[in-house]
Amino acid sequence: MSLNKAFLLILWCLGFSVTAQKPAISLFNGKDFTGWHIDVPKLDENPNGKNPFIVREGKLVSLADPQGHIITDKVYENFELEVQYRFAGKPGNCGVLVFCSTPRILYKMFPKSIECQLMHTNAGDFWCIGEDVVTPNMESRRGKKEDWGVTEGKERRVKNLTDNSEKPVGEWNTMKVRCDGNKITVWVNGDLVNEGFATASKGQIALQAEGSEVEFRKVELREL
Template structure:
């Protein structure tokens, strides 16, 4: 019996390593909390994050973030998402920490953009990251920064990696030490280094457009 229990424990441990940890259980938002400034001003507004037909849905408005309770470091995050209606803006934030450091809404973090036709861009939000050919992809060096009014966007490497509207996209984000690498539907779309943060929470945006998520899986990458 002891050997059986040992085998089962080993099997569960190795399965978790291989398959990863689902950050969304398909039933509710356990493990997450919302930071939505407009809800604090008017609690009668709808909550912008819901569970619908087993999917996590960002309704887009009121704008804000759904943030994990836990912090993570050195991991691979795989997200499957789609815009079910009109295309628009959304994003996954990694290494999120201090709340509302930008425009009194965005937490300190590095955003991996999901905006239609721009998926895989980096946006620096109080944190910074570098890529090759920085001036080509970020603009003149004197304009760079991580606060309001500065050039915070670092453009991705491809123009045709997203699926047609309504179809599911797979975004894979690898965070390892001070590097962040992003794939969209198997294409390498961005790779940065010298990130000023190496760990933090993970956040999903409500930023104007409705987005459905059917998978949010995290695997450790030590």
């Protein structure tokens, strides 16, 4: 008997539950957008217009303009999401959205959700979009309490906990987002950058086209 099997047998005999970790699944197949749909307001006016999401050399690429989102068809809860991304040229803005539901509730573009920011030098910020989030030390990271809100004109940003977690522009970053019930925990390149409790616990997942070209070479999900 191998040492691993013997160890598991000992745990079983002692009454410990041995549960295998669920395998991760790739949400992006490297070829097309099977399992996703694109929501870009400008394409309503011209369905044949420029699509800001393309597949290039096996990567999912957000071209930033026109602005919008690529959204999973499926709803997810209790999961860990890992994305590997980099700014292909000039750094700027982008984001990963979790717990997405009602489309276009903010500025007639953003779906109801919690955004985990990818914006260069601000990766890991929370942005509240119709949903809210509560974090420790929130007044020091969100501003005056009377200004808080989840709609236009309100203080929707909760700043992340660290500086210098991102790699230099052009290098690949890894963001991990763990959604356990309504608790969201975010790491950037292994650093814990944000944690809080949201007003939602399930929804679709989205990537943004907003501000700057971003390449994604990994979009992987593991159910908890």
